[in-house]
Amino acid sequence: MPAPQKISYRTIAPYLYSGSYISRFFSYAGLAVGVMLLLSCVQMYINIDQLLRDKNPRKNGYDFISVTKTISNENMGRDNRFSDADIEELKKQPFISDAAPMLSNQFRVKMSAGNIIPFSTDLFLESVRNEFIDTLPPSFQWHEGQEDVPIIFSADFLEMYNVFAPSQDLPQLSEKTIGAVNIVLECYATDGTSHNFRGHIVAVSDRINSVIVPQTFLEWGNKTFGNGTAQAAARVFVKTTDANSAPLQQYLTQKDYHVNKDRTKFGRIKTTLQAIVAGLGGLAVLVVLLSVLLFSFYLQLMISRSKDNLYLLLTLGYSPLWLSRTMTKKWLPLYGTIIIIALAATEFFQYMFQKNFVAGQDLLSPYLNGYVLILSGVLFLLCVLANYSLIKRQLHRL
Amino acid sequence: MKIELNNVVPKFLEKEKIAASEIWNSGHIFSKGESIQVVAPSGSGKTSLIHFLYGMRKDYSGNILFNDTKIKSLNAVKLADIRALHFSIIFQDLRLFHNFSVLNNIEIKRSLAPYHEPSKAKEMAERLGLGGKLSQKAGTCSYGEQQRIAIIRALQQPFDFILMDEPFSHLDEVNAGKAMELIEEEATARGAGIILADLQPITHFNSNKTLHL
Numbered sequence: 001m002p003a004p005q006k007i008s009y010r011t012i013a014p015y016l017y018s019g020s021y022i023s024r025f026f027s028y029a030g031l032a033v034g035v036m037l038l039l040s041c042v043q044m045y046i047n048i049d050q051l052l053r054d055k056n057p058r059k060n061g062y063d064f065i066s067v068t069k070t071i072s073n074e075n076m077g078r079d080n081r082f083s084d085a086d087i088e089e090l091k092k093q094p095f096i097s098d099a100a101p102m103l104s105n106q107f108r109v110k111m112s113a114g115n116i117i118p119f120s121t122d123l124f125l126e127s128v129r130n131e132f133i134d135t136l137p138p139s140f141q142w143h144e145g146q147e148d149v150p151i152i153f154s155a156d157f158l159e160m161y162n163v164f165a166p167s168q169d170l171p172q173l174s175e176k177t178i179g180a181v182n183i184v185l186e187c188y189a190t191d192g193t194s195h196n197f198r199g200h201i202v203a204v205s206d207r208i209n210s211v212i213v214p215q216t217f218l219e220w221g222n223k224t225f226g227n228g229t230a231q232a233a234a235r236v237f238v239k240t241t242d243a244n245s246a247p248l249q250q251y252l253t254q255k256d257y258h259v260n261k262d263r264t265k266f267g268r269i270k271t272t273l274q275a276i277v278a279g280l281g282g283l284a285v286l287v288v289l290l291s292v293l294l295f296s297f298y299l300q301l302m303i304s305r306s307k308d309n310l311y312l313l314l315t316l317g318y319s320p321l322w323l324s325r326t327m328t329k330k331w332l333p334l335y336g337t338i339i340i341i342a343l344a345a346t347e348f349f350q351y352m353f354q355k356n357f358v359a360g361q362d363l364l365s366p367y368l369n370g371y372v373l374i375l376s377g378v379l380f381l382l383c384v385l386a387n388y389s390l391i392k393r394q395l396h397r398l
Numbered sequence: 399m400k401i402e403l404n405n406v407v408p409k410f411l412e413k414e415k416i417a418a419s420e421i422w423n424s425g426h427i428f429s430k431g432e433s434i435q436v437v438a439p440s441g442s443g444k445t446s447l448i449h450f451l452y453g454m455r456k457d458y459s460g461n462i463l464f465n466d467t468k469i470k471s472l473n474a475v476k477l478a479d480i481r482a483l484h485f486s487i488i489f490q491d492l493r494l495f496h497n498f499s500v501l502n503n504i505e506i507k508r509s510l511a512p513y514h515e516p517s518k519a520k521e522m523a524e525r526l527g528l529g530g531k532l533s534q535k536a537g538t539c540s541y542g543e544q545q546r547i548a549i550i551r552a553l554q555q556p557f558d559f560i561l562m563d564e565p566f567s568h569l570d571e572v573n574a575g576k577a578m579e580l581i582e583e584e585a586t587a588r589g590a591g592i593i594l595a596d597l598q599p600i601t602h603f604n605s606n607k608t609l610h611l
Contacts, residue, residue, distance in 0.1 A: 011509050014502070015495065312493055315454070316507055317481030317555070320474045396474070 009330045012313060012323070017305035019298055027294035028338060034287030035342035035379055039372050041281035043350055045274055046369045051358065052244055052270040062097060063243035064132055064207055068235040070258040081232035095248045096240050100129040101233030102210070103218050106226030108188040111199070113181055117170055123185075127215040128208070132237045135203040142214040149185055150202040152212040153178065158204055175204045189225040208237075244270050292383060296390050303394040311398045324392040331387055339380045346372065399430035399484075399558045401451065401591075405460035408446050415442055420609045423460070428591055430558050433582075435603055436595040438611030444595040445490055447611065448563040451593065452487050453477045482511045486557040488565045492548045496537030500528060500547050503536050508554035513588075522550045526576060541568040549577050553584045560585055562594045578602040 067090075069080040082101060090099040105125040112120035130136055133152060140150045155175075162172045173181065183199035205212070222231070240248055249271065252259055303310065314320060347368050354366040403426040407416055416422045421436065422443070428434055438444050449455040450462055453469045462469045464480065472480065481487075494503050504519045523529055526546045531539060536547055545568045552560060560581065566574035578600065585592050594603060595611070 007509050011506070014498070015506070309495060312495065313506070314474070314478065315481070315493065317478050317483075317510055319478035319482075322478075 007322075009326050012318070012326070015306065015309040015313060016327075017302050019302055019305075023294070024298055027291050027298060028334065030287060030291035030294060031335075031383070032338045032342050034284055034289075034291050035339060035376070036345045038281060038284035038288055038379070039342055039346040039368075039376055040349055041277050041284055042375055043346060043369055043372045044353075045277045045281070046371065047350075047353070047364060048270055048273045048277065051363055052273075062239050062241060064134070065238050065240070065243050065259050066102070066209065066235050067099075067238050067252065068258045070256050079232075081234045082236050083232055087233075087236055090236060090238060093248075093251055095242070095245050095251070096238055098131075098239040100132050100237050100239075102126045102128050102235045102237055103215065103222075103233060104231075105218060106222045106231055107190070108225075110186040110188070112184045112186070117181065119168075119170055123211060125213050125218060125221075126208075126210045127213055127218040128237050129215065132208075132239065133203075133205060133212065134207040135205050137202045139200075139202050140214060142217040142220075144216075144220055147198055149197045149199045149213055149217055151183070151199050152203045152205050152208070153201045154209045154211065155204045155206050156209055157211070178204070187221055187225050190227065195225075246271050246274075288379065292386055296386065299387060299390055300394060303391065307398060310395065314395070314398065320392070320395045324388060324395055327391050328384060328388040332384060335380055335383050339376050343368070343373070343376050399465060399591075401428040401559060401593075402426070402463040402466075403428075403460070404463070406450065406462055407459045408443050408450075409457045409459065411443055411446075419443075419611050421447065421611050426609075428559070428593060430591050431589050432607065433585075433592045433603065433605040434594070435599060435605035435608040436593065436611055437597070437599055437608060438595070439597060442611045444611060445563050448487070448490075448561050448593075448595055451559075451561055452485060453480070483556055484558045486552040486555055486560045488548050488552045488560070488562045490563040490567070492544050494536045494544055494547060494551075496535065498536060499533050500536055500539065500543075501532040503547055504551050504554060507551045511555045513556045514554060519550065519554060522553065522580060525580060526550060527573065542570070542573065545569055546573070546577060549581065553581065557588060557590050559591045559593060562592070564596050565594065566596075566600065574600070575602045 069075075069082070071080060087099055087101055090096055103126060109123045109125055110120065111123040130140070133140075135152065137150075140152065142149055158173065158175065158178060161170075165172050178201045181201065183201070185197040185199045186194050187197065188194045242248070310323070313323065350368055351366045354364050358364050403421065403424075405423050405425065406421070407423045411422065419438075419442070436444060436447065446455065446458075450458055451469070453472060456470050464484070469477075495506065498506075500523070501519075504523070505516070508514065508516065508519055520529070520532065523532055526549070528543060528546055528550070531543060536544060539547065545565065549565060552562075562581075565581075566577060569577060579602070581592065582604065584590075592603075592605075594600060594605070599608060
């Protein structure tokens with residue numbers, strides 16, 4: 001008895017109908033285009049997510065946004081401050097990592113810049129938990145009895161001051177020199193008495209659009225100069241992994257909360273772009289499905305035309321399991337090639353996109369995202385499994 | 399290795415025929431190495447019996463067991479395994495690939511579970527007078543030639559039993575004798591059993607037992 005030889009697709013190939021090359025070519029080409037379109041859409045979706053997420057000033061991978069209640073003609077007379085329950089609810093949202101109220105002064109504060117700069121104005125002060133401040137120097141501390149009060153000043157206010165300073169014969173100030181200006185904070189109590197503190201601008205913040213003092217100072221001041229009762233905050237600072245995320249946008253709109261539109265404009269652009277790309281992706285899924293369907297028609301035709309031969313092969317002892325596996329394996333290299341071509345084309349598009357259309361090239365990798373590679377593997381497996389189950393079913397029907 | 403028939407009754411056969419039969423509705427054991435001749439007139443279920451044994455049809459009551467396993471209960475994959483390695487068959491209607499050459503028809507069976515080298519298949523073809531026909535399409539051969547192709551094809555695999563359904567119906571006495579001789583040689587080489595169903599007793603067949611269906 002000779003050694004068993006390995007039977008392969010070649011052994012049975014002549015007994016199977018091979019069909020029209022043109023219809024097969026269209027199903028292959030359709031599949032390649034569909035897969036490429038789908039992979040490109042997913043990659044583009046990820047690109048948009050990465051590019052628009054990284055635009056905002058971030059601290060340890062978080063975005064910080066200031067939230068107020070929208071003031072409309074209907075609710076103007078009501079209390080539009082945040083209750084403790086409102087803040088707790090904000091904290092509970094999965095897309096919000098933390099939230100802290102911005103405390104404001106409940107007493108009158110007047111700021112003057114001493115004799116060097118003849119400038120004086122009524123001022124508001126706010127405080128927030130230190131971890132919400134982007135530029136926090138170690139000197140930003142205050143204890144009762146301390147005459148010096150450290151201040152963190154909004155970069156926007158400094159810019160505004162520098163705009164109108166020349167017309168008022170005031171000196172323009174840089175971020176560094178502003179720290180050297182001696183500021184006098186005059187705090188007035190409700191009974192008319194006042195106390196002067198020396199203020200120092202210890203940092204300038206891009207994030208917080210306000211004049212920030214240590215929380216200990218403001219709490220003490222409100223107790224000492226104000227009426228002493230705790231007041232709810234009119235605005236809340238929110239810490240989130242992505243200020244542009246769609247669920248956050250939806251939540252804020254639903255609660256009628258107001259945020260700085262500029263800070264979340266990328267969110268709106270991103271939502272629109274991602275919707276377009278998702279629509280295209282849906283179309284790509286349709287193309288892939290149609291191609292697989294076209295190929296499955298070809299397989300059905302092939303099996304139905306080869307029905308007599310296949311039935312005789314089964315009668316002679318060829319195993320239906322072996323036949324299904326062998327016929328499926330025959331298409332593996334082809335499907336592999338189609339997926340690799342689609343991947344290569346998608347990589348080419350990503351490379352060209354990163355090189356030619358993205359301003360800050362370090363923001364985006366020129367290579368495909370891992371999810372795209374995984375998706376291509378999943379598509380390959382799906383095609384092979386769809387073929388296998390179809391062939392198996394058809395053979396069982398014989 | 400044995401085939402066991404326990405009260406096998408075809409669902410479609412008349413009661414009188416079943417009552418007159420030595421096989422239907424009774425018990426038989428065919429052991430490996432035995433040569434059984436089944437003789438019956440047309441319409442008494444010869445082809446059905448061969449198909450029941452080969453697992454191609456299940457329209458019968460009772461049981462047929464191969465090595466204590468019910469043939470009826472085997473799935474397509476296990477059945478394929480039995481057909482490739484344990485049961486060989488010569489169909490009454492031959493079942494050849496008509497658009498393929500004589501050699502292709504033999505090789506497609508030999509490739510599955512080769513018992514012989516390809517040269518042996520050609521030698522058999524020579525012996526049965528098909529030497530010059532190997533590259534001819536099977537469909538263009540005469541019925542007698544096609545019957546010999548089916549016989550040679552059946553002898554390419556290992557088997558414990560060879561099932562034959564009127565295998566010499568288109569052959570003259572001389573060619574039938576040559577073919578039977580070859581089949582018996584091959585069965586002996588494998589220690590296999592022969593189950594041959596025909597209208598009349600085959601004179602060239604040295605059977606151990608003859609049963610009337």
